[in-house]
Amino acid sequence: MNAPYVPGDGLPVGLPLGSPSDPSFSQVRGEPDSPSGTNTPHPPAAEPNPKRVSASRLAWVDDHLPERDRQVLEIVAAHRYLTTRQLERFVFTGHASEESAARTSRRVLARLERLQLLASLGRRVGGVRAGSSATVWQLTSASARLLRADGVGFRRHDPSPRFLRHCLAVADVNLAVRSLAGPARSVAVQVEPESWRPYLGPGGERRTLQPDLAAELTTDEYEERWFLEVDLGTESLPTLLRQCAQYEAYRNTGTEQAEHGSFPVVWWILTDDHRAERLTSAIRRAPRLTPALYRVTTFDRLRVAIEEAAS
Numbered sequence: 001m002n003a004p005y006v007p008g009d010g011l012p013v014g015l016p017l018g019s020p021s022d023p024s025f026s027q028v029r030g031e032p033d034s035p036s037g038t039n040t041p042h043p044p045a046a047e048p049n050p051k052r053v054s055a056s057r058l059a060w061v062d063d064h065l066p067e068r069d070r071q072v073l074e075i076v077a078a079h080r081y082l083t084t085r086q087l088e089r090f091v092f093t094g095h096a097s098e099e100s101a102a103r104t105s106r107r108v109l110a111r112l113e114r115l116q117l118l119a120s121l122g123r124r125v126g127g128v129r130a131g132s133s134a135t136v137w138q139l140t141s142a143s144a145r146l147l148r149a150d151g152v153g154f155r156r157h158d159p160s161p162r163f164l165r166h167c168l169a170v171a172d173v174n175l176a177v178r179s180l181a182g183p184a185r186s187v188a189v190q191v192e193p194e195s196w197r198p199y200l201g202p203g204g205e206r207r208t209l210q211p212d213l214a215a216e217l218t219t220d221e222y223e224e225r226w227f228l229e230v231d232l233g234t235e236s237l238p239t240l241l242r243q244c245a246q247y248e249a250y251r252n253t254g255t256e257q258a259e260h261g262s263f264p265v266v267w268w269i270l271t272d273d274h275r276a277e278r279l280t281s282a283i284r285r286a287p288r289l290t291p292a293l294y295r296v297t298t299f300d301r302l303r304v305a306i307e308e309a310a311s
Contacts, residue, residue, distance in 0.1 A: 005299040007167075008085070010085065010086070073139065073147055075091060076139055079167055079170065082171055083135060084109060089175050090171075109137065112143075141156070173213060174191065180217055185219040187217050190213065195213055196208050196210050197211075214228070224265075226306075231270050248293075268295070279296050
């Protein structure tokens with residue numbers, strides 16, 4: 001029987017800490033990033049209205065923000081919502097111990113909250129026992145403005161439980177894929193909308209394939225490319241099969257093959273064995289699907305499954 005999966009708690013398997021050494025978070029080389037640069041100089045006095053960060057104050061923060069703090073904001077922007085524990089595994093690597101990484105992450109996140117660059121949702125995942133590691137973080141209008149020009153119209157939202165769980169589960173899968181990085185292999189991960197693929201349908205209409213993640217693992221000898229879909233049991237089996245049909249339609253355009261030489265394997269990550277077996281069987285029976293294109297696994301088996309696929 002599978003262990004219950006709580007998004008944001010991390011996958012229920014032993015995962016090495018990810019090590020995103022590139023500030024863009026698109027490339028992982030398995031090398032610990034420098035622990036330096038965690039102390040931000042004190043900015044000018046806050047504005048009278050704490051809900052609004054002035055352009056001058058934001059410019060000052062932008063000039064003095066340490067690179068690792070900026071990485072925190074960028075990875076939160078990519079995933080919309082992340083827990084303290086997830087941010088620790090994405091960014092705060094290379095420490096002597098997990099306790100040291102946890103202390104540093106809490107200190108940095110508290111500072112970013114004081115600077116009005118991060119905001120907590122006011123609720124946690126995994127229950128009260130999960131403690132501060134389960135606090136969920138999101139951007140503020142100030143950090144959205146700092147990261148991108150179109151952040152001016154940014155508004156924070158209180159997500160539905162279903163949407164929040166999905167965002168955190170996708171982040172867990174991202175971490176699992178990144179953990180494959182090592183001295184001899186690199187991993188690149190795209191989060192939506194960067195992972196999306198526009199294409200033309202049979203009638204010339206514009207369509208967009210929208211994987212939760214797209215990943216590429218590269219060594220000196222080979223390259224593995226994957227699309228990854230996360231389902232927490234909220235979609236019906238016919239809906240999942242329709243999504244498989246979209247992959248088939250995109251594959252038939254030949255766009256990915258022309259650019260990369262092959263089409264990525266499509267991974268489905270589901271909540272339990274029963275649901276995984278049903279989808280596997282349905283894919284095999286579907287006359288218009290290509291069973292060899294798909295891999296179906298569960299959250300608690302994902303790490304082992306993708307490691308085997310990458311070996």
